[in-house]
């Protein structure tokens with residue numbers, strides 16, 4: 097059992113690195129799957145470490161090393177690592193505004209490390225996916241304690257992302273990794289139950305948070321489309337109970353935008369119960385951009401959708417399939433793929449990360465080392 101868990105810790109961080117490295121080639125673009133498959137072939141033929149990581153991995157490494165060195169969460173230490181790492185290698189493709197936070201964090205006279213993030217965007221804070229993209233090490237560190245997973249995920253995100261969409265995205269991604277680590281692999285994963293589990297947690301997170309919100313208003317603009325989508329689909333073989341719960345889900349959407357992540361999870365659940373879902377629908381309704389709200393759900397969906405075969409991705413390796421599918425959604429590909437990779441790696445383990453990827457991707461071996469250190473910290477072994 098210990099060996100399996102260690103493998104899952106390693107898989108989580110290594111697949112996150114691979115998703116970032118391979119996904120970076122396509123960032124900001126949307127390419128047909130055969131182009132992505134062709135690029136993966138190219139990566140597989142690399143002899144050295146040719147494929148570089150970006151800001152996603154650079155920041156995840158700071159999260160991991162801070163937790164390890166401090167034997168726990170220390171906001172100032174982590175903030176300083178973010179800022180120093182940015183100063184050391186500023187060309188890793190950081191978000192456009194987070195760098196102003198880094199400059200302020202470098203000021204040794206700064207009293208409150210959360211202040212620069214709080215003052216971003218006229219006090220609204222960043223809703224970018226930068227808090228979520230780097231959160232996987234938190235789920236490993238806090239393994240076994242779901243309250244701690246959520247709390248530390250929020251704190252680590254708030255160093256740069258003070259908007260509720262920013263830090264709640266980090267909470268959701270951390271919860272998905274946490275849940276993936278806990279799943280038995282003896283039977284097929286119940287993907288709907290997985291989403292229900294996340295919904296249960298996020299409902300509480302978003303309801304508790306709604307009062308204190310600096311919410312963006314424009315959050316989810318597609319609830320009308322979504323209702324149309326829900327009235328189609330699997331109607332024929334639906335029990336009365338299922339119909340009832342779908343009605344409840346629709347009425348909950350009325351409370352938008354206070355529970356934007358729950359609304360996305362409801363859409364995701366509906367997608368997962370269907371025979372076919374087009375990439376266009378996923379892009380339109382879950383999103384694929386730099387907002388946390390428009391990328392964390394896409395990452396979770398990629399993992400769950402790819403537990404089954406996908407027509408145009410001819411590989412038997414479900415972790416590889418997950419990362420390729422995540423990239424094929426286009427947009428913020430490195431970030432969606434790193435988040436999907438972290439969840440898939442936590443479920444499948446390091447054995448599923450293709451050896452040529454371990455060889456080609458910069459930082460893949462470091463990820464294994466960080467995973468082992470977090471494993472010691474989390475389990476005391």
Ligand code: 8NA
Nearest residue numbers: 124189190191192193194217221222223224225226428431
């Ligand atoms: P961030 O905090 O600078 O946010 C990213 C961007 O989101 C900002 O530059 C703004 O344009 C916008 N934004 C965020 N919050 C608000 C707000 N409250 N009001 C108006 N606009 C807002 O950086 P981050 O760390 O969240 O960024 C992460 C993403 O940027 C990752 O995808 C990362 O890889 C990087 N990145 C993405 C692309 C891309 O094309 N998708 C390109 C380069 C870098």
Ligand code: MG
Nearest residue numbers: 145146147148
């Ligand atoms: Mg290169």
Ligand code: MG
Nearest residue numbers: 150151152430
């Ligand atoms: Mg990046």
Ligand code: MG
Nearest residue numbers: 428429430431
């Ligand atoms: Mg990105």
